[in-house]
Every structure is written in structure tokens, then in C-alpha cells.
Amino acid sequence: MSSAMLAFLATFALVMAVELPDKTMVATLVLTTRYRARAVLAGVSAAFAVQAVIAVAFGSVLTLLPDRLVSVVVGVMFGIGAAMLLREGFQQGEDSSHDAARSGAQPVSFLRAAMTSFAVLFAAEWGDASQLATAGLAARYGQPFAxxxxxxxxxxxxxxxxxFLGSKIRSRLRPRLIQRVAGFLFAGFSLFALGAALLG
Incomplete structure (x- = not known):
């Protein structure tokens, strides 16, 4: 097996193992209950591409970034997202019909949904374990592209x-309820990140 293929497989396996139980999956799932699936996938994929390039470009230097600064930025980004979702979720008036309740994704433009998804996941991944692991593996294997x-x-x-999971959940829940749950989840992420900055 070539060193490039080994580097690819090792990185792929490690990232999958780290991210499956991580906030990245939760945040993507929550965004899918709020926006159209294709827009979310496009936005988060763009964020992942940028983060992967950053990790590979800087290698292990990323580990030298101030942990407190990273935690504060992530906390603020999730806090803003939580405020927006909770404001919409608790607006007066409930969904008036069963069809509206099952419509799921809000009528937001593709570009806006993709940009929101990009911003949330870019912040979530900054300084995350998978990004730092990618930087370390790039330095170790000397195969930045792989x-x-x-x-x-x-x-x-x-x-x-x-x-996929978010799309299934969305079809069974009321949009406002989804927004409220998403808002509280994002608020939790924000508090966790800000707490890490204060205690770090």
C-alpha cells in the first residue's frame, strides 16, 4: 500500500471515529431540520473543505493557537445561532395546519441556508479534535493532499x-418545535465553549 493511500485511510478512519459522536454531526442534523438538506450539505461541505485546507497548510502549528480565543469565538458563533433560532421558535402564533407542520425546512434561499450552515460548521470545526488530528497527520505522513x-x-x-437523519426527523415534527430544540442545543454548545474559555 502506498504511503499516500495509507495517509488517506488513516485520516478518514480517525476523522470518522472522532466526528460521529461529536458536535459536528449534531449541528449538521439540527441545521437540516431548519433548512433544505441540499443547502445544508453544500454549506457544511464548503466549511469542511476550507478547514481541511487550513489544517493541512499549517500542520501542527494549529495546536499553538490560544485555546481560550478559539473557545470564545466558537461560543459566540453558537450563541448567535441560538438567539436566532429561539427568537423564531418562540414567535407568537403556532403553525396553523398539518401541512405547514410537515413542510419542515423554512422557505429560505439556498444561498442564505448554505452560508449559515458554512458559518456554523466553520466555527464548530475551528480548533476541533479532527482539525488538530488532520494537522498532526499531515506533519507525520508528509502527504498533505492525501x-x-x-x-x-x-x-x-x-x-x-x-x-439524512435530520430530513427524517423534520418530516415528523412541527417546525417551531424544531427551532426551539435547535436553539437550546446551540445555546448549550455556546455555554460549553465559553465555559471552557473561562476555566482554561
Whole structure:
């Protein structure tokens, strides 16, 4: 087996193992209950591509970034997302029909949904374990393209699974209820990140 293939497979396996139980999958699933699946997948995939490039380009230097600064930025981004979702979820008036309740994704433009998804996942992945692992593997194997491709492929596979699950959940729940649950989840992510910054 070539060193490039070994680097790809090692990175893919590690990223999948790290991200399946991680906030990346949860955040993608939540976004899919809010926006159209294709827009979410496009946005998060773009975020993963940028993050993979950053990780490979800087290698292990990413581990030198101040942990507190990373935690504060992530916390603020999730806090903003939580505020937006909770504001919409608790607006006066409930969904008036069964059809509206089952419509799921809100009528937001593809570009706006993709950009929102990009911003949320870019913040979530910054300084995340998978990004740091990608940087370390790039330095270890000396195969930046293979490592970057392995990380990107692993992240997109996790995101695709989350999008699929989110689409199934969305069809069975009321949109406002989804927004409220998503808002509280994002608020939890925000508090966790800000707590890590204060205690770090």
C-alpha cells in the first residue's frame, strides 16, 4: 500500500471515529431540520473543505493557537445561532395546519441556508479534535493532499448521515418545535465553549 493511500485511510478512519459522536454531526442534523438538506450539505461541505485546507497548510502549528480565543469565538458563533433560532421558535402564533407542520425546512434561499450552515460548521470545526488530528497527520505522513482528502471525505460522510437523519426527523415534527430544540442545543454548545474559555 502506498504511503499516500495509507495517509488517506488513516485520516478518514480517525476523522470518522472522532466526528460521529461529536458536535459536528449534531449541528449538521439540527441545521437540516431548519433548512433544505441540499443547502445544508453544500454549506457544511464548503466549511469542511476550507478547514481541511487550513489544517493541512499549517500542520501542527494549529495546536499553538490560544485555546481560550478559539473557545470564545466558537461560543459566540453558537450563541448567535441560538438567539436566532429561539427568537423564531418562540414567535407568537403556532403553525396553523398539518401541512405547514410537515413542510419542515423554512422557505429560505439556498444561498442564505448554505452560508449559515458554512458559518456554523466553520466555527464548530475551528480548533476541533479532527482539525488538530488532520494537522498532526499531515506533519507525520508528509502527504498533505492525501491527508486533506481523507479528512474532507470523512467529514462529508458524517455530514451526509446527519442530513439524512435530520430530513427524517423534520418530516415528523412541527417546525417551531424544531427551532426551539435547535436553539437550546446551540445555546448549550455556546455555554460549553465559553465555559471552557473561562476555566482554561
Amino acid at each position: 491527508v486533506g482528502l481523507g479528512a474532507f471525505t470523512g467529514l462529508v460522510c458524517v455530514a451526509a448521515l446527519a442530513v
